[in-house]
Amino acid sequence: MQFVWTEPFRKDFRRLPGTVLKRMTKALERYAASPGHPSLGVKKLEGTRLIWEMRITRNHRLTFEKTQDALLLRRIGTHDILRQP
Numbered sequence: 001m002q003f004v005w006t007e008p009f010r011k012d013f014r015r016l017p018g019t020v021l022k023r024m025t026k027a028l029e030r031y032a033a034s035p036g037h038p039s040l041g042v043k044k045l046e047g048t049r050l051i052w053e054m055r056i057t058r059n060h061r062l063t064f065e066k067t068q069d070a071l072l073l074r075r076i077g078t079h080d081i082l083r084q085p
Helices: 007-014 018-033 079-083
Strands: 002-005 051-055 060-066 070-078
Touching: 002 007, 007 070, 018 051, 018 060, 018 070, 060 079, 070 079
Parallel strands: 002 070
Antiparallel strands: 051 060, 060 070
């Protein structure tokens, strides 16, 4: 599975602490192996048609869109990013 980083995702990524980055890597690996894994808490973002969210830590989320052969990574950060996914 290919992961495509958007520019907003890159900006968010640079602001994250190392512990969250490690958890993000593990979460994406887990998603590639098993998209429905319960620890990821993947669900469609309320009020959107194409945007999904994934749990990284208790306080951090990642938003993405599914394409035919990739995940378009939109944002990563605290719950605040869910206001502008």
